Amino acid sequence: MAAFIAGTSLVPFAKPGLSEMYDRMGSDALFLALNDAGLSLKHLDQAYVGYVYGDSTSGQRAVYRVGMTGIPIINVNNNCASGSTALFLARQAVESGVADCVLALGFEQMKPGALEQVFSDRPSPLEKFEMIADEAFFDKRDLPVTLKLFGGAGKAHMDLYGTKLETFARIRAKASDHAFNNPQALFRKKVSTEEVLHDQSIWPGVMTKMMACPPTCGASAAVVVSERFALKHGLDATVRIRSQAMVSDLQDTFEGPDMIKLVGAGLTELAAEKVYEQAGVAPEDIDVIELHDCFAQNELITYEALGLCSPGEGERLVEDGDNTYGGKFVTNPSGGLLSKGHPLGATGLAQCFELTQQLRGNAGARQVDNARFGLQHNLGLGSAAVVTLYERTR
Template sequence: MRRVFVVGVGMTPFVKIGSRAWTYPEMVGEAVRGALGDAGIGYDRVQRAAVGYVFQPSAAGQRALYDVGMTGIPVVNVNNNCATGSTALVLAREWIGAGLADVTLAVGFEQMTKQAMAGPATPPKITTVDGHLRLMSAHYDFGAAPMTTQFFGNAALEHGKRYGTTPEQLAAVAVKNHAHSTRNPLAQFQNAYTLDQVLADVPVHGPLTRSQCSPMSDGAAAAVLVSEDVVRELGLEAQAVEILAQELVTDDESAFATGSMIDVVGAPMTRAASGRALDAAGITIDEVDVIELHDCFSINELITYEALGLCGEGGSGALVESGATTYGGAWVVNPSGGLISKGHPLGATGLAQTAELCWQLRGLAAERQVPDARIALAHNLGLGGACVVTLYAGPS
C-alpha cells in the first residue's frame, strides 16, 4: 500500500440543530472549500469522493458536492452510524493506498432533527441494535430516555458497580472537555462547568446528567488526501500529515458473549481497532501525544481510556481525576471539547476529529495547541456497529 497524507482540512462551526439557516449543500460547500483552500488544490484535481451522512436522503453526497463542482468523478455515499465520517476517510485513504487515485476527498455532514433521532412511532421488527436491546432488557428496566442514552447510562451503572467508578469521576470528564471547548471557536458549547454544576445538571439516565451527553448538532467537515507523489509535486511537505495506520472493525461475538453493557457499547471493537493500528504503525499508546475520542457520553471516554490502554481495566476514573488526560498530562484527550462540548452531527464527527488532529500536528490549534504534538490518535465509534481508529504523524 502506498503512503497517504492529509494535506487539507476544513469544517464549519458545529451548532444547535436548526439554529443556522443553511441547506446541507451549503454546509458541505463551506467545509469542502475550506479543505481545498487549506490544501491549495482545486476541486478539478479531486479524482474520487466519499461523502458520509446518516439522516439525509439517498445520493445526498452527489447533491452536496454539485454546488462545489460537477466534474463527473465517482462519489460514494457512506452511512455507518456515528462512525460515518471516519468510514468515509477509510475509503478515501484506501483508494490512494491501492493506487486507484492520487487525490481524494472525504466529507461528512449532518442536519439532525429530533424526529429522526426519536425514530419511528412504531418500532420495526428488525433494528440495527437488536442484540444490544436483548442484552439490556435481560438486566435493566427500560426508561424514558433515548435508547442510546440508556445503553451508555447502564454501562455507567455497570462500571460503577464493577470498579467503584463514582459520579464525580464521570462528571470530571465533562468538566475537562467543556473546559477545553472554551478555546475552540468552532465548538457548539464554549462555556466551562464546575464539577458541582455537572453533577447538579438535569438527570438523563443512570448517573449521567445533561452536560455529560453529546447534543444534537448541525455541521460538516472535510479532508483532502493525496499520495506521496502529489505531496512532492505540489511542495506540500510542510503541511502533509501522514496516516500511519487505520483500522475499521465491527462487532464480533465477544460484544454479546459476556452480558456486559460495557462490551455492548463498543469496548471490544475499540480494543481490536486500536491494537491493530498501533501494531501496524509500530508504536505504543505512550508515544501518542494527542487524542480525539468518541465521548458521546462521559462514560464512553472512561471505557475508551481502558480499551486504548491508557490505563488498566477499571482505572479510568482515577486517570481522569489525576489530570493525565488534559494539558500537562501524559496525553491531551479531546482538546476540541469532544462530542460532549464541540457537538456531534453524526456524519461529520469523524472528519472533525481529523481536522482537529491535523491542526494540532501542524501547530495551528491556537489557544488549544498541544505543545510539541507529533503523533495523534482518532477514535470514532458507531453502535450497531463500527469503530475506526486512525493514527497520524505530523509533517517531518
C-alpha cells in the same frame, strides 16, 4: 503508498434549526478543504461522503454545489462513525494506488432531541443491542436507546470498579475547559464538576443531562493525497496517516451480557491494537487524542479500550489529571462531542481537522506542545469503530 492530509475544514457546528441546509454545509466544507490544500475540484479523483440522516445520493447534492466533474461519489452511512469510515475509504484508495487525491466529506442536519429510529416499519439494526440493555435494566426500558446503552455501560463500570459519578462529571467539566479555547466549539461556557453533578438527572446516580452530547448540525472534510501527488503539486505534507483500522462487532459483543463490550469497547480495543502494531508505537507514545465522547461515560471506557490505562484504572487517570494538559495524554482538546458538538456524519472528520491542526502546530491556545502523534477514535453502534494514527512528518 503513504497517505497524507493535504487539506481539512470544519464548518462551525450549530444547534438544530440554526444551521444551513445539509447541502450548503457540505459544499462549504468541501470548498474550504480544497482551499486549505491549495487545490480545486478538478484535482479530485474520488469522493466519499458520510451522513446518517439523509436520503440516498445526498453526497452528490452537496458536491454538485461546488461543481460536477463526473468523479465517483460514494455515500457512506456507518452511524456515528460515518465520517471516519469515509476517511478510511479515502485512505485505502490512496494507499492502494487507485487514486492520488480523494475527498472525505461528512455532514449532518439533525433534529432536536434524542436519536430515534427513522424507519419504524422494519427491523432496527440496534434491536439486539436494545434487547440486551432492556433485560439488564428493565426499569429503564423507556429511556432513549443510546442513553440506555451508554448509561448502562457507565453503570456497569461503576458496579465493577467502584467508579464514582463525580468522575464522569470531571470528564464533562474538562471538556468545557478545552472547548473554551476552541472558537469553533458549539458550547464554550466553562462548567464545574459540581454544576455537572447537580444538573438535571436523566438516570439517577448514573448520568446527568450535561454528561450527554447534544444533537448538532455541521460539516467537515479532509483531502487525502499520495506522496507523489503532494510533491508534484507542492502541497503541505506535514500530516501523514501512519496507520488505521476499522473493526465491526465480534461475537463476544453480545455475550455476557457485558454492557461495556456492547457499546464497542471490544471493537475499540482490537482496532487500537491493530493500529499500534502497524505503526510500531505504544499508547504512551501518543501526544494528543480525539476520542468518541458521546457520553462522558464512554470517554472513560475508551481510555481503557485504547490502552491508555488498564481496565478499571480510568478513574485514576482522570484523578491524576492524565487526560488533559500537563498530564500523560491530552484528550479532546477541541472540547470533544460533549462541548464541540456531534453532527453524526461530520464527527469523524471534525476529529481529523482538530488533530491536523495540532500536528501542524496551528491550534492556537489549545495547542499541545511538540505533538508528533495524534490518535483518533470514532464509534458508531451497530457497529463500527475506526481508530486512526496521524504523524507529524517534520
